[in-house]
Amino acid sequence: MFIPLHDDNPTVRKPVATLLIIAINVVSFVWFLGLSPQRSHGVQFHRGFVPARVAQLTHPEPLRVSFEEVVPGPFGSEMLVERQVTLQPVRGEILLSLLTCMFLHGGWLHLIGNMWFLWLFGNNVEDRLGSIWFCILYLIGGLLASGCHWLSSPSSTAPVIGASGAVAAILGAYAITWPWARVRTLVFLFVLITTIDLPALLVLGLWFVGQVLAGTQQLEAGVAGGVAFWAHAGGFLAGVFLMPLLSAAISPPASQVIIQEKGYDTNWPNC
Numbered sequence: 470m471f472i473p474l475h476d477d478n479p480t481v482r483k484p485v486a487t488l489l490i491i492a493i494n495v496v497s498f499v500w501f502l503g504l505s506p507q508r509s510h511g512v513q514f515h516r517g518f519v520p521a522r523v524a525q526l527t528h529p530e531p532l533r534v535s536f537e538e539v540v541p542g543p544f545g546s547e548m549l550v551e552r553q554v555t556l557q558p559v560r561g562e563i564l565l566s567l568l569t570c571m572f573l574h575g576g577w578l579h580l581i582g583n584m585w586f587l588w589l590f591g592n593n594v595e596d597r598l599g600s601i602w603f604c605i606l607y608l609i610g611g612l613l614a615s616g617c618h619w620l621s622s623p624s625s626t627a628p629v630i631g632a633s634g635a636v637a638a639i640l641g642a643y644a645i646t647w648p649w650a651r652v653r654t655l656v657f658l659f660v661l662i663t664t665i666d667l668p669a670l671l672v673l674g675l676w677f678v679g680q681v682l683a684g685t686q687q688l689e690a691g692v693a694g695g696v697a698f699w700a701h702a703g704g705f706l707a708g709v710f711l712m713p714l715l716s717a718a719i720s721p722p723a724s725q726v727i728i729q730e731k732g733y734d735t736n737w738p739n740c
Contacts, residue, residue, distance in 0.1 A: 470657040473672055474664065477651040481722055482506055484592035484601035490607065491584050494632055497572045506538065514554050515562060515655050517628030518570040522556060522563045529558035534626040557651045565707050567599075571611045573630035583632045590643040591636075596722065597646065602734055606715060610638020610707040617703025621688065634704035637680075641708025644717065677705050691700040 489613035501509060514534065521532060535553050542548040574580040596602035614634020643650075655664050684698035 471667075471672065471675070472655040473586070474591070474653045474655055475590060476653070476669065477666075478593050478647055478669075479565050480592050480596040480737050482596045482599075484588075484595045486607075487588060487591040487595050490591075490604075490632075491587060493578060494572055494574065494584060501573060506540075510536070510538065510552065511554065512573070513628040513630060514556060516566055516569040517573060517630040518566050518615050518618070519556065519628050520564070520622050520625040522558075522576065523619055524621065525556070525558035525563060525678050531558065532556040532626070536556050541711055557630075564579060565593075567612055567615050568608070570615065570628075571608075571635050574632070575630060579631055583636050587632070587636045590669075591639045593647065593650075594639050594642045594712070599722075600718055602715055602719055606638060606708065607635045609711065610641075610704045611635030613701040613707040614638065614697075614704030618697045618700035621636060621684065621699040632699075634695070634700040637701045637704030638708035638711070640673050640676065641705035641710075642712035644670050644677075644705075645709045645712050667711060673705075677702060680705070 477590045533555050539547050613635045621657050650669045651666045652669050656666050680698045680701040
């Protein structure tokens with residue numbers, strides 16, 4: 470297991486969009502925490518991405534989904550009860566869920582993990598593309614990630630929430646643009662815990678391979694699972710393919726010369 474801590478890849482512009490996206494996710498999560506269990510389930514099904522709802526775009530029929538919920542029982546115990554929600558074929562809601570699902574998270578670790586990776590690698594991608602195109606890459610990557618999850622589990626009724634697919638697109642963009650940037654990484658090897666500088670391509674490449682292997686295991690087992698691994702893999706590949714196209718069309722910041730004069734190798738892609 471390994472956790473990237475920071476990279477040796479300076480920037481020249483403030484990551485305004487990166488910070489804004491992080492702030493929106495944090496505010497959304499705090500709001501989500503304050504909801505009642507019944508209301509939070511409703512938000513997940515109506516604002517999260519439910520792959521089976523895509524079929525409602527062409528076959529407008531209500532979709533009834535059963536799920537289990539833990540409720541308080543007698544004498545301080547807990548009980549597992551079955552609930553049901555009916556999802557109406559509202560085209561606007563279905564399409565909007567592809568966007569809103571990127572700004573909801575199921576727990577603190579889910580949120581912190583996504584936002585840490587976004588902050589660590591997103592600032593450089595935003596520095597290269599500018600805030601507007603960075604946001605476009607982020608959103609398109611998230612949409613393509615949801616599309617990959619749908620292709621892997623088109624009949625799944627489990628709502629998918631989280632920024633993982635969009636963040637994965639940023640990871641792919643970083644890996645293809647600065648593959649040899651040094652990333653200080655916390656490594657866990659059995660009982661040994663240490664830090665080591667590794668190339669970004671190795672750190673992010675291993676992460677990508679892990680998502681593919683986990684997604685393959687899910688397909689072989691015939692279950693959707695609790696993590697949308699194919700959304701992660703799809704988002705990463707989206708970033709890998711989209712970043713060179715955007716880099717070719719968008720000039721790097723003029724102030725990059727400041728970094729080069731200090732002796733850093735920015736590894737900008739050819740434009």
